[in-house]
Amino acid sequence: MFIPPGYSTVFPYFLVADADGFCRFLVDGLGGEEIDRTLDGERIVNAQVRIGTGTVMVSEASDALPPMPASYYLYVADADGAHGRALSAGAVKIMPVADRPYGDRQSGVRDPWGNIWWISQRLAEGPYR
Structure with missing residues (x-):
């Protein structure tokens, strides 16, 4: 089994409205560092933010995948x-x-x-x- 560096076997994956703003909160408010971002146009389909020793993922919510x-x-x-x-x-x-x-x-x-x-x-x- 391969797991990318900075990840664990289980980690949070956030589905939020305004994913860009949420990534800013993770960086400015919780001391994270955005390490990658994949866009579909202007929509974040996947961003990774490292906070301390862990990494989380963030995506823009949709009708099919609502905010949680x-x-x-x-x-x-x-x-x-x-x-x-x-x-x-x-x-x-x-x-x-x-x-x-x-x-x-x-x-x-x-x-x-x-x-x-x-x-x-x-x-x-x-x-x-």
Whole structure:
């Protein structure tokens, strides 16, 4: 089995309205780096954005493949800074940044596409308590 570098066996594939804007949010709001984009005219049929050690794919939603918001857990080096960047890029706070009993400093935001992001900074080495 071959898997491209920067990918895992399972990874998110976002179907969104305004895929270009969503890619900008992933870069500006969550610190990602767009590494590839395939267009059909002006429509994004596939874009790849690397966020930390993972890669996600993004496509413009359609009638056949409608938008599908979901919830994602994102590890970052600085939860407070990442939370602020996400809000500056258009996300809305749903949970303030705080130390959680399971060893993460975490917040929750909802992006303009309806996805929920649990922005987490691991405070303790090892497994969850």
